[in-house]
Amino acid sequence: MTLPAIGRVLLRYVLSLAVASVLIFAVMRLIPGNPARIALGTSATDAAVAQLSSQLGTDRPLLTQYFSWIGGLLTGDFGMSLSSKTNVTALIIDRAQVSLILCGVAMILSLLIAVPLGILTARRTGHADSTVVSALTQLGIAVPSFLAAIIAIAVFSVGLGWLPASGWVPPNVDFPRFVSHLVLPVAALTLVQASILTRYVRGAVLEVMTADHLRTARAIGQSPREALYRHGLRGAALPVLTVTGLQLTSLIVGAVVIEQVFLLPGLGSMLLSGVSTRDIPVVQTIVMLLVLFTLTVNLVVDVAYRLLDPRLRKATSRA
Structure with a gap:
């Protein structure tokens, strides 16, 4: 494969990840209910709900929440689980092995x-x-x-x-x-x-x-x-x-x-x-990781297919 062809494949891969992340984030926010109140229970006071919302960042603007989530994904900080009150990164590493x-x-x-x-x-x-x-x-x-x-x-x-x-x-x-x-x-x-x-x-x-x-x-x-x-x-x-x-x-x-x-x-x-349990940090992170895995597999298959098939290599070089 030529460098322009590799660039096009990688650009398509990155754009697909970006679109998927936006869709996952948006769908999770369309689910009714306050995640902090669900995590604390119906008997929780408004002050406790407001405090947890502030800790989770769910009271911030949606655009800020999105970029905060993406930044956490890139650095390996997936946030805190609402149900277990533990770090999502540690939970996912432990479960991913299985x-x-x-x-x-x-x-x-x-x-x-x-x-x-x-x-x-x-x-x-x-x-x-x-x-x-x-x-x-x-x-x-x-x-x-x-x-x-x-x-x-x-x-x-x-x-x-x-x-x-x-x-x-x-x-x-x-x-x-x-x-x-x-x-x-x-x-x-x-x-x-x-x-x-x-x-x-x-x-x-x-x-x-x-x-x-x-x-x-x-x-x-x-x-x-x-x-x-x-x-x-x-x-x-x-x-x-x-x-x-x-x-x-x-x-x-x-x-x-x-x-x-x-x-x-x-x-x-x-x-x-x-x-x-409507544990948003857990659900959106796992779904995003599954999308990342799926797109990465498709990327590897696409590249391998082009390398193995001489007809595709010639078509790619002409393009």
């Missing part, structure tokens, strides 16, 4: 399952094993992650008693228990993600297998397997890369539900708790 581990392990396992299965089903289209895998992936897509979580708890926790149904143990405290608590939530997320990615990998590989350059490779003596692995997989990786980026953001959304089902102390459960 969500990142959960989503990271689920995505890695999904790719490790989806890539070989997708290639296998594409190469063996029409065979019994390919048909079975396609049917299983269709079933995995049809089953929501929360339903898969409930079934897993009923079978492996309640029925067999093999794994805990809820809770979280940090890996540095007791690693075997950490793994045992992680198995079921990761499995529930992986089931859906692996099924979706397997079908996309299969479709991408099938499309590449009919491409002209693969037919040429087979015409000069290469076996179908050799032609696919030497010349086809790079082309198939481009659409899969895009879908993986999109699925990574949807995985975060799915993790919100999974954290509630398994009572995991992650960002998802913290977000829902903040919504129920």
